[in-house]
Amino acid sequence: MKLWRKMLLSLTVSASLLTAASAPAMAAPQPASVKVDEQKVDYGTGAPVISDKTTLVPLRSTLKAMDAELKGTTADSITVVVNGKSITLQSKLTEINGVTYVPVRIIGDAAGYSVHWDARTRTVQLVSASTDAGTTTAPAAEVSQAGRGFMWEVQSNGNTVYLVGSMHLADKSFYPLREEYEEAFAKADHLGVEVDISKAAGEEQQKLIMQLGMYQDGSTLKDHISSETYTKLGDVLEKNKMKRDALDPFKPWVAEVMIGTLKPMEAGYEASAGIDLYFIQKAVERKIPVVELESYESQLSMFNNFSKELQEKNLNTALDSYDQMDTAMDQMADMWKTGNDQALLEFTNSMSDNAEYNKAMLTDRNIGMVNKIDGYLKNGKKEEYFIVVGAGHYLGEQGIIQLLENKGYKVVRK
Numbered sequence: 001m002k003l004w005r006k007m008l009l010s011l012t013v014s015a016s017l018l019t020a021a022s023a024p025a026m027a028a029p030q031p032a033s034v035k036v037d038e039q040k041v042d043y044g045t046g047a048p049v050i051s052d053k054t055t056l057v058p059l060r061s062t063l064k065a066m067d068a069e070l071k072g073t074t075a076d077s078i079t080v081v082v083n084g085k086s087i088t089l090q091s092k093l094t095e096i097n098g099v100t101y102v103p104v105r106i107i108g109d110a111a112g113y114s115v116h117w118d119a120r121t122r123t124v125q126l127v128s129a130s131t132d133a134g135t136t137t138a139p140a141a142e143v144s145q146a147g148r149g150f151m152w153e154v155q156s157n158g159n160t161v162y163l164v165g166s167m168h169l170a171d172k173s174f175y176p177l178r179e180e181y182e183e184a185f186a187k188a189d190h191l192g193v194e195v196d197i198s199k200a201a202g203e204e205q206q207k208l209i210m211q212l213g214m215y216q217d218g219s220t221l222k223d224h225i226s227s228e229t230y231t232k233l234g235d236v237l238e239k240n241k242m243k244r245d246a247l248d249p250f251k252p253w254v255a256e257v258m259i260g261t262l263k264p265m266e267a268g269y270e271a272s273a274g275i276d277l278y279f280i281q282k283a284v285e286r287k288i289p290v291v292e293l294e295s296y297e298s299q300l301s302m303f304n305n306f307s308k309e310l311q312e313k314n315l316n317t318a319l320d321s322y323d324q325m326d327t328a329m330d331q332m333a334d335m336w337k338t339g340n341d342q343a344l345l346e347f348t349n350s351m352s353d354n355a356e357y358n359k360a361m362l363t364d365r366n367i368g369m370v371n372k373i374d375g376y377l378k379n380g381k382k383e384e385y386f387i388v389v390g391a392g393h394y395l396g397e398q399g400i401i402q403l404l405e406n407k408g409y410k411v412v413r414k
Contacts (some may be wrong), residue, residue, distance in 0.1 A: 035125050046096065046101070082111045114128075149275070151163065158382035159376060162384070167391065169265075184414075188385060189289075190291050224308065224312075253311050256315040294365065310354065
């Protein structure tokens, strides 16, 4: 049982690898959908895309769905007619495959719609004033029961820090979150995360994964792992209708993470529904700063600096536990929804059987994040921080909670 526990905890603890390790597949902007008063917009050509945290939509099709008319455009402005009134909007247009795109919030606001982002379904909701979002309520039987999850509160020097344990892979059954999360976030002046994973498709992050995760000397994965491991990897790739050599350019640690996400994603667990990305999107909507407790380079370098032996061992863990991963994710989802501290502690402790892995993955990173949190609590600015990092970082003797208590803080479970 420890095999898949360790693998699943790796997914719980590390945010960036879920997206960065899949960088080649993410080079293009990720698709989204748009609904106008609950009616999905049917885009005949082109589709909404997300680029640098901004949702871009085909201009003409979206205006038509909102009963608005395009009157004219220049390089930096759009003139539309809404309810008989001509409005000129300042916005840079983007051409994608011959289709003119524009930020959806720009035209949504101008046409009198409230604009909301649903991170679970990657859907932009445009709600007209006559159909206010707050008045549209699903029947009680259709509303998911809010999960408890993991949240703590720390106060000092007039500052408040909320600590939230994330599941970086999740699905729609995690939502809606219980009110305590939304209320705490609504008061926050800053959102803190391990890394801002909405930037995963950025040019800088793509260069990092190519530099650190791929061989630069002409060798391939086959040259660096045993023939037995390479054969097992090929078998799993074939199961997923991929070529046996599909991961040859990558190092074992990248192959490990990519294999580790296949079954969970097949079962419906995706990074796009993760708790941290959900709040990153809400922070963008609220226009509050997103601060990073770590960096892409530090997380990727940690995996890249694992010994050759540990990298192959972890890859074998992923391969040997492949068929159990979806069941294991279900168990972890249940752990999160019930807020089961004991189960979370058991998952965290399952890492301790390898000193190199435990030190890099948990101990060193937890110390670094606690130092950042300590700084937020001591800055005297009377601000509130909403911190969302992998749930596996919080419990245990070297967990964030204990490290903060060691510094004299009182940490309260919420």
